[in-house]
Amino acid sequence: MPQQSPLDLPEGDPFGPHNLPYGVFTTADAPEHRRIGVRYGDHVLDTAAVAAMLGSPHTDLLSQPLLNPLMAAGRPVWDAVRAEVRGWLTDPAYQTTVEPMLVPLAEVTLHLPFEVADYVDFYASEHHASNVGRMFRPQDEPLLPNWKHLPIGYHGRAGTVVVSGTPVVRPLGQRLPAGADTPVFGPTQRLDIEAEVGFVVGTPTAPGERVPLTSFRDHVFGVTLVNDWSARDLQSWEYRPLGPFLAKSFATSVSAWVTPLAAFDAARTAPPARDLPLLDYLDDSATEPDGLDIRIEVALNGHPVSYPPFATMYWTAAQQLAHMTVNGATLRTGDLYASGTVSGPEREQRGCLLELTWSGRDPLELPDGTRTFLLDGDEVTLTAWAPGPDGSRIGLGEVTGRIAAATD
Structure with missing residues (x-):
């Protein structure tokens, strides 16, 4: 029986011609030669080789060895390249050229696919923000007065954004033990995950330029899964009055694959109904819906623990981008901004251990024991998919990280 061509994908493969995410890879015979690839099924297309031929x-x-030049080229070029690559993979006329340029995923090393310029993390889930408010401010309203008027966010640390598979070293810092008056220094005891969706900026802006809601698709190149690790005990001691710092800056894991925004056209959905009127620059009532129906799964040591639904996010990525630039702050190619923890209304839809265990009160029962927060050696994997055209699925590249013990 002849060997099946890697161009012939199984029915329903989430990395088929409607997806085509970009990454950067090397092979064992050329470990220094980083090149752009497009995932197709369980193979990677060497796009540079095919383009040259x-x-x-x-x-x-x-x-190029990174996606940044392609991302900076702008939406007309993104669309043209995407159409070209799809043609290479689906038109039988190209089969003899393309087939030898498909490398099995198991034979490549994947790298951070773009140089991160800046990193911004938002707090866009009403369910997550409300749960956190109930835990830590039980005597007050769960949401602070500004929450439904603007997308809350903070500027994070771009230098510690790492690709999926990179070990995450347990961070050291100050924490205040229960009942104590003075802090102690040492490894975090409450290491957590945050299941998020990230958006990668391609087209930059000039100083003073603002990006309206209608220009979102002209600036955002693609979508990637994000795990924004969090040290909850460090955070609770340091965050007042200025917000997260050491508790968040030690590592942010992203997928090795960036899925073009155009792949999510069939997944666009209206965001939840808004309770309060929005200022004009955030008012999306008359625009096309920019919510995305992305279904996430969180697995701890291979055991699924949560299924956060991105469609429930109160603030959309378009609103986040509009708010991020409304003061004239510039966008740079390679900027990454993330949604904040994705959580739904049900317990099994919560996107972090803080919520899943209600700050440690209700431990998770797993095949390898109970968990409130992460132990050394634990491995967390986020996977996700979104509806594609004609009943297909669009898979997002997974993001995985294993916890390594703190170093002195």
Whole structure:
């Protein structure tokens, strides 16, 4: 029986021609040669090699060791390259050229696919924000007065954004033990995850330029899964009055794959109904819906513990981008901004251990024992998919991280 071609995908493969996420890879025979690839099923297409052989006008962009030059080229080029790659993979006329350029995923090393310029983390889930408010301010309203008027966010640390599979070292810092008056120094005892969706900026802006809601798709290149690790005990001691710092800056894990925003056209959905009127620059009542129906799964040591629904997010990525730039702050190619923890209304839809265990009160029962927060050696994996055209599924590349013990 002839061997099946890697171009012939199983029915329903979430990494088929409607998806085509970009990454950067190397192979064992050329470990220093980083190149752009497109995932197709369980293979990676060497796009630079194919582009050169077929005389593509985009050969130079696809021959770079990072996605940044392609991302900076703008939406017309993104659309053209995407159409070209889809043609290579689906048109039988290209089969003899393309087939040898498909490398099995198991034979490549994946790298951080873009150089991160800046990192911003938002707090866009009403369910997450309300749960946190109930835990830590039980005598007050769960949401602070500003929460439904603007997307709350903070500027994070771009230098510690790492690709999926990178070990996460348990951070050291100050924490205040229960009942104590003075802090102690040492490893965090309440290491947590945050299941998030990230948006990667391609087209930059000039100083003073604002990005309206209608220009979201002209600036955002693609979507990636994010695990924004959090040290809850460090955070509770340091965050007042200025917010997260050491508790968040030690590591943010992203997928090795960036799925083009265009792949999510069939997943666009209206956000939840808004309770309060919004200021004009955030008012999306008359625009096309920019919510996304992305279904996330969180697994701890291989055991699923949560299924956060991104469609429930109160603030959309378009609103976050509009707010991020309304003061004239510039966008740079490679900026990454993340949604904040994705949580739904049900317990099994909560996107962090803080909520899943209600700050440690209700431990999770797992096959390898109970958990309130992460132990050394624990491995967390986020996976996700979204509806695609004609009943297909769009898979997002997974993001995985294993906890390593703190170092002195």
